[in-house]
Amino acid sequence: MTATASPVSPLLPPHLPPTLPHPRGPLSAHVLDRLHGPPGQPPAGPLPAPAPDHAPPTAWDDDLQLALYLCYELHYRGFAGVDPGWEWDPDLLRLRGHLERCFLTELRRVTDPLPLPDEALAGLLAADPGGPDSPSHHLLTAGERRQAAEYLVHRSLYHLKEADPQMWVVPRLPHPAKAALVAVQYDEYGSGHPERAHALLFARMMADFGLDPAYGRYLDAVPAPALAVVNLMSMFGLHRALRGALVGQFAAVEITSPPGAARLAEAFERLGAGPDGTLFYREHVVADAVHEQQVRLTVIDPLLAEEPELAGDVAFGIAATGAVEDRLARHLLTAWRAGRSSLRTAPRPAAAA
Secondary structure (H helix, E strand, C coil): CCCCCCCCCCCCCCCCCCCCCCCCCHHHHHHHHHHCCCCCCCCCCCCCCCCCCCCHHHHCCHHHHHHHHHHHHCCCCCCCCCCHHHHHCHHHHHHHHHHHHHHHHHHHHHCCCCCCHHHHHHHHHHCCCCCCCCHHHHHHHCCCHHHHHHHHHHHHHHHCCCCHHHHCCHHHCCHHHHHHHHHHHHHHCCCCCHHHCHHHHHHHHHHHCCECCCCCCCCCCCCHHHHHHHHHHHHHHHCHHHHHHHHHHHHHHHHHHHHHHHHHHHHHHHCCCCCHHHHHHHHHHHHHHHHHHHHHHHHHHHHHHHCHHHHHHHHHHHHHHHHHHHHHHHHHHHHHHCCCCCCCCCCCECCCC
16 A cells, blocks of 8 residues: 655666765774775774773764774675675674674663563554654654754665665575565565655655755765664674564564654645655555554564574564664754754755756
């Protein structure tokens, strides 16, 4: 079932890799320096060590999150001018492992103690995520158009590749859960109509707000809290050992998105968005209301029936998703209520046609 709106152009944006961003510290500088050269070459200097696992603030900072994002993006579209061989370079994978352990240790710290999976799922179904103190509520009741545009910039790093991180888990699931998850993903990719893929609907929404919808265009502008949201998905998806956590993340997003999506569609309409500027969220109100039952009954239940030892990982994925989303929400609201931009740099508008 699909929300109605003006016809969507069948023309898809070019499938081009983004340009490399600027460094934000020694870790990201080291990764960027390596990516400028050919893979397999020894580094010019010693490998920088991330802070010890017992130093949790470092796991959230811009330098570590950007370095981790750079490593993960090599598994998606890569970067313009960067040799594809870097995707499996042993030295870079070793550094990525250090960064992941630091991030994962902190995620486990902030989510301890974990609820049981049934309790975690019940909490998702019973509560309006974020409550009245959330970015979607703020944008609906008091938000400005520039803040709505900033919100889209933060979300663009994921939504312009929406559903891609979750696809990594498909071959790692038993067949009943695999089939059900692919059924949900089929909707995310447009149900056989490429022009209706959610990533393209998001790009059209960005253009409606005067933003550049090119993939990865705003990487330099997005701060650590938004990077962490995307890094969480990539980390869970790329590790078979974390497949249960990825399913928990998937459930958290699909179950909780309809109320927030409805508010955002209404907020953007209030702020002058046209049909293309609201279709993405109106689509999610309809689609995700169906998905929440599919995820619970046809993905999670069959998975845990076959692999009950993954119950704690599913609960961890739900809780960790809440942790990174709460951190981003606090960042946005703190900046907006203080009259500041929530971005590191002002977003450049889309080029004139």
